[in-house]
Amino acid sequence: MPPIKVLFLCTGNSCRSQMAEGLLRDVAGDRFDVFSAGTDPVAINPGAVEVMREKGIDLSHQRSKGVELFLGQHFPYVITVCDSANERCPIFPGVVTRLHWSFEDPAHAAGSAAERLAVFRRVRDEIEASVLRFVDEVERGLSLTGDLAVTRNNVPYVT
DSSP states (O other): OOOEEEEESSSSSSSSSHHHHHHHHHHHHOOOOEEESSSSSSOOOOOHHHHTTTTTTOOOOOOOBBBGTTTTTOOOOEOOOSHHHHHOOOOOSSSSSSOOOOOOOOOGGSSSHHHHHHHHHHHHHHHHHHHHHHHHHTTTTTOOOGGGGEETTEEOOOO
């Protein structure tokens, strides 16, 4: 069976979507073909690289990409990880299940370096919990429900 393609979409493709890409790739290996992009991409945030390194995941080779790079491609799953990307997500061809996971943007955290890093860790751990649940539900063939906010082609979908 070919790997399942997943696109994580965020505004900047600098923190949340990059962490989600790295986590899914780490957890699911070759069972998923994972990508991330941004509606307005900026450079990867060093805080995201640092907290992912703590998990043994190297984001330093990843780069921010614009969503337009992926338009016209088929993705069984498109997952937005911020409210802005959820509102601006384009429609992808084919039968696409679009999920929305709303996470705080750690790039906007205030406070000391240690306090900001704590926010990055918390958001990373929240994303990891969602990724683990997603993999479990997809592999078990369950309907993605609850906080995974199921939609198809940007339209609410009732299972």
